[in-house]
Amino acid sequence: MGSTRMHRTFTPGWLAALLLAAVVAVAPAFAQSTAAGQNRVVMQVSDADPGKWNLALNNARNLQADLGAANVEIEIVAYGPGIGMLKADSVVGNRIGEALGSGVKVAACENTMRGQKLAKADMLSGISYVDAGVVEIMQRQQQGWAYLRP
């Protein structure tokens, strides 16, 4: 009698698969917000003030100490008047090295570097670069990272 049916009936397994497919289909739209539960912090350094540079590095160290370095992603973005933090002659150069070694990402703004005629050769080694510090900080927040301005 199955031959007389044009439509088939569904087993629970069939339905479960369909529901799973639906969930998978909509998940990407929400990925950004669900990722907000992760431990991720973007720190802004935009002051020409070594005291602030040390505070930022202290904050990073405290986040790692409290949560475990493996359990928190930290990115320090230096731009504008804060770019001096990442120059080769920075007074916190050795601490930047330690931060990089512990897994902190440290990024310099290339917009700022152009404005101050700084080349990568003028900067600390091991750091990374972003086109525009403010865009990086905005995008990290869009991706669910917490924001911290030491």
Place this chain on the structure above:
Amino acid sequence: MGSTRMHRTFTPGWLAALLLAAVVAVAPAFAQSTAAGQNRVVMQVSDADPGKWNLALNNARNLQADLGAANVEIEIVAYGPGIGMLKADSVVGNRIGEALGSGVKVAACENTMRGQKLAKADMLSGISYVDAGVVEIMQRQQQGWAYLRP
């Protein structure tokens, strides 16, 4: 024999429609978080420091230069000691005019204005007003805007 069945069977199309309805039903609850992917930045200016005012304006200009002015919404909110940025005699008055012309929204806190006995006639033309700067900054973040404190 179909006449003997009290419950109907479902075609794949029927099921897909039901699943779609379910997704549509839950989507509004997540609208706010999905909107977080847009390029929107609220900037806080709360220092009586023309250096910070220029930094805020530089940051706005860099966001527009990097992303295209049409692709990023920017709102500068001045309040507390930062209100001087938007007074008619502000040292950055001409730059505020340029920012407004390029599509940046610039808002003064009316709470602060009352406290400092400032009327709209004392302020730069073309700016907008919000009841309370801190409420505006909170609400923009709730709406998914990134936060930047220059």
Place this chain on the structure above:
Amino acid sequence: MGSTRMHRTFTPGWLAALLLAAVVAVAPAFAQSTAAGQNRVVMQVSDADPGKWNLALNNARNLQADLGAANVEIEIVAYGPGIGMLKADSVVGNRIGEALGSGVKVAACENTMRGQKLAKADMLSGISYVDAGVVEIMQRQQQGWAYLRP
């Protein structure tokens, strides 16, 4: 004839229940982001500057005045050089008492206290304590709180 079928057919009610179950199953993952619509602000105090301490307290008061104290949750987190705001001899001690009385939560960083050899007996009464100020500020943002750095 039901006995001849190995698989059963589904009624609309059965399907609706399944869909509801699916929605309920995925909802917790999104709870954090949907909660972002609430009025909740975490304020960072990390400067050794009584002017900033007063600004933070002004901001809290303005949020409550504008939204109604019952309609906004506010938490002030003092850490690093800002810890002095919450010491027993703080110049804003009486204002902290008022803020606590109006429902503002005020938290001191125990990491900072250890570093400065401060015990709870050295601090204002009525305040609360967090292990690490920066972790608290990060987690509040993850929970959907807006961030404000006065």
